[in-house]
Amino acid sequence: MNATTTTAGPTTRDYPAYGRPLWQRWLFTREAAVIALLLAVWFYALNNVAFFDGPLTITFLLQDMTPILLIALPMTLIIITGEIDLSVASVVGLSSVLVGVLHQDGWSIPAAGLAALVVGLLCGALNGFLVAYVGLPSLAVTIGTLALYRGLAVGLLGTKAVTDFPEKWTTRAKENIGDSPYPQVIIIVILLALVFAFLLHFTSFGRGVYDIGLNTEAAHFTGVNVRRTKLILFMLAGVVSALAGIYYTLRFGSSRGDNASGMELRVIAAVLLGGVSIFGGRGRLHGVIAGVLLIGVIASALRLEHYTVNVINIIIGLLLVASVMSNSVLAWLSSTTATRRNKRGPSPSVAPAGVGTEGRQ
Amino acid sequence: MPAGSGEVVLELRDVSKSFGPVVALRSGRIEARAGSIHALVGENGAGKSTLVKIVAGVHRRDSGEFLLGGESVDFSSTAESKDSGVAVIYQEPTLFPDLTVTENIFMGRQPLGRGRRIDRRAMHTEAESLFARLGVHIDPRRPALGLSIADQQILEIAKAISLDARLLIMDEPTAALSGVEVDRLFAVARSLRDEGRALIFISHRFDEVFGLCDTITVMRDGSYVDTVETSTTNVDAIVEMMVGREVGDLFPKTPAAIGGPVLTVENLTSTGVFHDVSFEVRAGEIVGLAGLVGAGRSEVARAIFGVDSYDSGTVTLADRTIPKHKPSVAIRRGIAFVPEDRRKQGLVTEASVARNIAGVVRGGLGTFGILRGADEGRAARPWASRLEVKTSALDATAATMSGGNQQKVVIAKWLATNPRLLIIDEPTRGIDVGTKAEVHRLLSELAGQGMAILMISSELPEVLGMADRVLVLCEGRLTADIPRDQATPEVVMKAATQTLQEASA
Numbered sequence: 001m002n003a004t005t006t007t008a009g010p011t012t013r014d015y016p017a018y019g020r021p022l023w024q025r026w027l028f029t030r031e032a033a034v035i036a037l038l039l040a041v042w043f044y045a046l047n048n049v050a051f052f053d054g055p056l057t058i059t060f061l062l063q064d065m066t067p068i069l070l071i072a073l074p075m076t077l078i079i080i081t082g083e084i085d086l087s088v089a090s091v092v093g094l095s096s097v098l099v100g101v102l103h104q105d106g107w108s109i110p111a112a113g114l115a116a117l118v119v120g121l122l123c124g125a126l127n128g129f130l131v132a133y134v135g136l137p138s139l140a141v142t143i144g145t146l147a148l149y150r151g152l153a154v155g156l157l158g159t160k161a162v163t164d165f166p167e168k169w170t171t172r173a174k175e176n177i178g179d180s181p182y183p184q185v186i187i188i189v190i191l192l193a194l195v196f197a198f199l200l201h202f203t204s205f206g207r208g209v210y211d212i213g214l215n216t217e218a219a220h221f222t223g224v225n226v227r228r229t230k231l232i233l234f235m236l237a238g239v240v241s242a243l244a245g246i247y248y249t250l251r252f253g254s255s256r257g258d259n260a261s262g263m264e265l266r267v268i269a270a271v272l273l274g275g276v277s278i279f280g281g282r283g284r285l286h287g288v289i290a291g292v293l294l295i296g297v298i299a300s301a302l303r304l305e306h307y308t309v310n311v312i313n314i315i316i317g318l319l320l321v322a323s324v325m326s327n328s329v330l331a332w333l334s335s336t337t338a339t340r341r342n343k344r345g346p347s348p349s350v351a352p353a354g355v356g357t358e359g360r361q
Numbered sequence: 362m363p364a365g366s367g368e369v370v371l372e373l374r375d376v377s378k379s380f381g382p383v384v385a386l387r388s389g390r391i392e393a394r395a396g397s398i399h400a401l402v403g404e405n406g407a408g409k410s411t412l413v414k415i416v417a418g419v420h421r422r423d424s425g426e427f428l429l430g431g432e433s434v435d436f437s438s439t440a441e442s443k444d445s446g447v448a449v450i451y452q453e454p455t456l457f458p459d460l461t462v463t464e465n466i467f468m469g470r471q472p473l474g475r476g477r478r479i480d481r482r483a484m485h486t487e488a489e490s491l492f493a494r495l496g497v498h499i500d501p502r503r504p505a506l507g508l509s510i511a512d513q514q515i516l517e518i519a520k521a522i523s524l525d526a527r528l529l530i531m532d533e534p535t536a537a538l539s540g541v542e543v544d545r546l547f548a549v550a551r552s553l554r555d556e557g558r559a560l561i562f563i564s565h566r567f568d569e570v571f572g573l574c575d576t577i578t579v580m581r582d583g584s585y586v587d588t589v590e591t592s593t594t595n596v597d598a599i600v601e602m603m604v605g606r607e608v609g610d611l612f613p614k615t616p617a618a619i620g621g622p623v624l625t626v627e628n629l630t631s632t633g634v635f636h637d638v639s640f641e642v643r644a645g646e647i648v649g650l651a652g653l654v655g656a657g658r659s660e661v662a663r664a665i666f667g668v669d670s671y672d673s674g675t676v677t678l679a680d681r682t683i684p685k686h687k688p689s690v691a692i693r694r695g696i697a698f699v700p701e702d703r704r705k706q707g708l709v710t711e712a713s714v715a716r717n718i719a720g721v722v723r724g725g726l727g728t729f730g731i732l733r734g735a736d737e738g739r740a741a742r743p744w745a746s747r748l749e750v751k752t753s754a755l756d757a758t759a760a761t762m763s764g765g766n767q768q769k770v771v772i773a774k775w776l777a778t779n780p781r782l783l784i785i786d787e788p789t790r791g792i793d794v795g796t797k798a799e800v801h802r803l804l805s806e807l808a809g810q811g812m813a814i815l816m817i818s819s820e821l822p823e824v825l826g827m828a829d830r831v832l833v834l835c836e837g838r839l840t841a842d843i844p845r846d847q848a849t850p851e852v853v854m855k856a857a858t859q860t861l862q863e864a865s866a
Contacts, residue, residue, distance in 0.1 A: 013746045017715070017738040019754035202731045207716065214711045220696065221706045222670055222720045222774075223689040226649040281711060 010297045030275030030327070038294040045301040052304055053163020055181040062183050063174065063251060065296040067244035067260065069189050069289065071267045072274075073196040074188035074237035076288045079271055080200070081212045081230060082280025083131060083138035088241040089263035090149035091123045093256075095245030097153040100162030100255025109169045114137030115241055123149055127229035131355065146264070162255040173250035185194060192240070197285045205229065213280030269320050270295050277327070294319075367395030369669035370528050370559035371433070371447075374767050376425030378411050378585075385411040388425070390585035391578050393528060393559040400548060400570040400591075401563045404581035404603055404821060404854075409563055412580070413530055417449045418442030430527070443622065447519030454513045458506035463488040465505050466520045491519040495549050511542035518549060529553060530561040535569060547573050554771030565653055565858050567596045579603055597851065604821055604850030612826025613802050615809060619829065623813035624696075624782050626665060634660045635837035638674070642782065647804060647814040649828030651821065652814075652857050657837040658817045659701050667691045668700040678782060692721060697775035699768075701786040701817075707771040708759050715741040715755035718773045730840045746771035748803070765796030772803070783807065786817045801827055821850055833857050 018025060026032060033299025040115035045052040071088050078085050095116040127145055131138045175184050200206040208229050211219035221227050249255045274291025295316055302312045371393040378386040386408040403409050414420045414426070418436030427434055429445055436442040443702070447788050458466050464471075472487075474480035488501035497515050499508070508516065512529045514534055521529055530599040533542050550573060554560055562572055570577060571591055579586040579602040581591040586602050587656045600835055624642040629635065635657035642648045650658050663669040665676050670686040675748045677683065678694050688698075700706035708717055715734070718741035719726060738755050745755065752762065759770055768788070775783065787796040788804065804827060808814055833841040833856035841856035 013749060015714075015742055015745055016754045017735070017742075018756045157803065198731070202727070203734060204727075204732055207720070207723055207732065211709050211712065213703070215709045217706050219708050220688070221700050222709075223692040225689060303830065 028120050029287075030286075031290065033282050034274055034287050034290040034323075038166060038297065040289050041294065043299070045297060045304075049301045049304050052301055057300060058181045058303070059176060059183055061296045061300045062186050064294050064300070065292055066183070066185050066189055067248050067263065068267050068270055068295075069292050070192060070240050070244045070247075071237070071263070072271050072288050072292050073192055073285070074233060074240050075267050075271050076274070076276055076283060076285055077196070077200055077209050078138075078208075078233050078237055078276060078281050079268070079276050080209050080280055081233065082216070083230060083233075084142065084268070084278075085124075085127060085138065085237045086142040086264050086268075087123065087127060087145040087149055087235060088237055088267060089260045090146045090153065091120050091238055091241035092245035092248060092260040092263060093153040093258065094123065094149045094156075095120050095242035096249040096255045096259040097157045097257055099246055099249045100165075101156055102254075103165065104162055109166065116246055117242045120238040120240075120242020120245070121235055122238070124235040124241075125231070126236030127238065131234060132227040132230035150257070150261065153259075157255065157257050159257070163253055165250060165255075169250050173247060188243075193289060193305075200285055205232075209233070209257065210281055213277075213282070266295070266321040269316065273320050273323050278324075364726060367397060367557065369393070370395050370429070370488040371561075372426070372428040372431075373412065373416070374426040374445075376412065376415060376422045376427060378415060378420055378423050384583055386415070386422075387583040388585055389415070389580070389583070391561070392467040392587075392588070392800070393561050395527070395559050396552050396554055396557050398562055398574045398578060400574035400577040401561055401580065402565075402567075402570060402577060402587075402599060403605060404819075407580040407603070408583035409580055410532065411583075413449060413532055413561075413563065416442065416447060416528075416530060418447075434444075437587075443526075446525065446527040447772075448517070448524065448526035448528070448532070449532065450514055450517045450521070450534055451827070452533045454514065454517045456508075456513055459504060459528050461502055461504055462499055462508070463501040463514060465516060466491070466501075467522060488519070490572060491523055493742050494522070495519060495552070497545065497679040511546065514546065515549065518553075526558065528559045528561070530563075532563045533565070533567060534562075535564060540567070543569070551735070559734075567599065567858065570599075571596070577704065581720055587657045600851050600854050604854055605780075612823065613805055615828050616827075617645040617809040618811075619646045619668050619675075619803075620811060623679055624665070624815065625675075625677040626661075627670055627675045627677070629661065629664060629676065631660065631664060631669070631671040635664075635715070635834070638834070638837075638839050640832055640839065640842065642813040642815050644781075644811045644813050646654055646826055646829045647816055648807050649824035650815060650817045650834065651824045651831055651853050652834035656834040656857065658834050659786050660837075662698065662786055662815065662817055662836070663700075665691075666696055666784060668698075668723070669755065692778060695779075695781035697721075697780035697783045699771050699775055699788065701790070703764070703767050703771050705836060708767055710760040710767070713756040713758055714745060714750065714752050714770055716758050717741075717770050718744050718777060722777050727742050740771070740777060744777050745770075748773045748776075749799075763792075765792035765799075768792055768796070768800065772800070780811045780812065782815065783814045784817075787819065789820070789823065821853060824848075824853070825850065833859075835859050 051057065075085060075088065098116040098119055099109070099112045102115055103109060107115070123145065127142055130136050130141045173185065176182060177184055177187070200209060208219060208224040211222065211224055212226055212229060216226055244259070248260055270292040271288050272278060273294065274283065274288035276288060298316060299312050302315065365395070369392055371391065373389055373391050376386060376389040377384070389412040391399070391401065391412065401412070403410050411420065418439040418441050421435065421437060434445060456470065466488055467484050471479045472483045474483070483580055485501050492501065494497055495518065497516060499512055499515065505513070505516070513604055518529070528709050534546060538546065550560055550562070562570070575591055575601060576588060577591055577594065578588045579599060581603060620643055622641045622643050627639050630639040638661055640648070650661070652658050660669065664671040667683065667686050667688040667690070675682055678696060681694060683691050683694060683696070704710055709720070715737045719737035722740060723732055723737060726732055726740055741755055745752070750769045750773065751766050759767055762770070786803070788800050804814055804816065816824070816827060825848050828848070829854055831841070831843045831844050832839060833843070833853055835857050840859045841852070843852055843856070
């Protein structure tokens, strides 16, 4: 009975690093499912959709998806912390207008672009400050700044559009890498994707992002700087959105206050489709990239089949609902099997001791 | 009026209640009579609140007899208990702040006038007569928002009387009241007793218990100890009954060489939470921080570590001041903090064992800033092994583990930082006896290696068994600093209730 008799000697208990082999850990994930679906849709379209195998398809697909791919990167991190940023498309619009207005005033494109990036960073900093340091809910804050930044954009330029951009820049935005069908801008996307993947999956900062999403209080108790982390993420979203705005402006050669309106929802849809949980704490970047591309491939295949934008939106919407539902269904299935397993174990509700009746008169 | 003369209103016999593996109440027993005020006393965790909640219909008992007015009852909701004439007044009543005082009293049973419209006039008249009967002045038309706690309790009592409750239970009603308010509450309580109702009064303040109650029931460890008449006993006898148990060899404390001061806390103050707290923890020393729930123990620890801010005072670790509200700096300087609530604060339960154990040290793990899962695994494995964490693999999530195993993961995570000071809040709450002894052995061992340990515990035997020195907090103030050889349950309990006795004396 004496507890002191248990020896305090070192035990040589060893633990395997993982409970399942590598292929299982990679195959049985949301991300793998999205990638498989992407490949399936891709091959189906190649064989069944006329002109899908043409060189222009991939070029336009990537050009179309570039802004969404870019913004999805910081958005993934923000949603993993359990927050959301709805103002990204408005920052795209504001950055687009700034490039146009400043260019009209005689600024060079790089200078105007740099100014737009700085403004994007400040927009993100305002969001981040209100969410992280004032403690307001990000949904409310970014609905507000969605209107604010869009209002600034429209206010600066009115309903006009700036279209007289130098041809050097507008063609560069659409140029391909050599003779390949891949646009040059994809290099920037790949570089940024690598940076964000590194940040999320291979740094202490990234571990903190997951910890905040799973349990903010425990993250705080572990020394994660919750506020600073959130501020940084919103600033990243602002600056990357501004970059997407510059690209958007040059690609279409047009700077308008209503550029990219509604894009925030497409970004969020792609992120969720890629396996990120809206409740935070779950998701991986390769899944998100596959999710964005999946939406792009479906949209482009349907467009080649002469479906209208409405039909495309309906199908993508249904896909998103189905993917979110599959999550809940899977969770429900695993929880019911888990409780069934538990029920077979010893019932803990039986009072073990001390309910004796010997003390009764 | 002699105690125990009235008829028995409430009778509980051998009532038990467990929550999962945790036994909250082993054999609760109480007998409350009409025209009597019955005190229920015991340490934190003695099972008083569970017993009250069973009577109130919040919990259902697992076994035992529960008689109300001689009839066996089994409440499955608070509404049933209310209908049977039981009213419970909690420390902080829950009212509808935007409704008026009257509307709060008649919530859900408003008198109806013609055409089923609520008869406001009748409501106000009855509310006024209730307050007149209680001898208090509260405007029945004002909103409940902004009422003092004392007035809110009176409002609850008025509600109970309007329901014609025959049993009133007051769960630590005086904890947040001033002296005058306490007097008024007691006057009301006495008048209710004289009307022939039965009252149960729970308090940690012995002077109140002795001043107000005619009978005292003592509980300890979820079990009934004894019921005595107030006139035949004294404070010391009650305290002895409350804590009187063997502090056995569950606590393998080995003497350690005590070195220089590691942590120095000076005049730490956070308005309304704790005041002017100063103490020292030396290398190799286990300092126990005792006190009642709500005395500010955890709050002091949280302020030292920096997860909460404080108003004034300084925290020094090995001659270097720790800035306030900066847990990351505190960690870097060598403070580790195992928090009270391991599921909410200690662990990211959905994350893997490896990530949890490497959670604090991961910043320095990778090469060239690249942190891979393998790095975390390598850092976590020796600690998991040293603490004998039971898991199939390091990537298993902590969510499905037992409480004791989770606590080992939390401790492993902090030991991995190689701290100079370990603050451990409720080291063994909700974990099984075997793991308890393991944790105690570990603490003793760590102190032996020269670590300074500040241990907060609501379990008096744990504090007395493990600590080299016991600090006692009472209502946010340090009331005692007792060396190991002088620390007895009685001394600690007295210090823990000291200012309470002075304040209301």
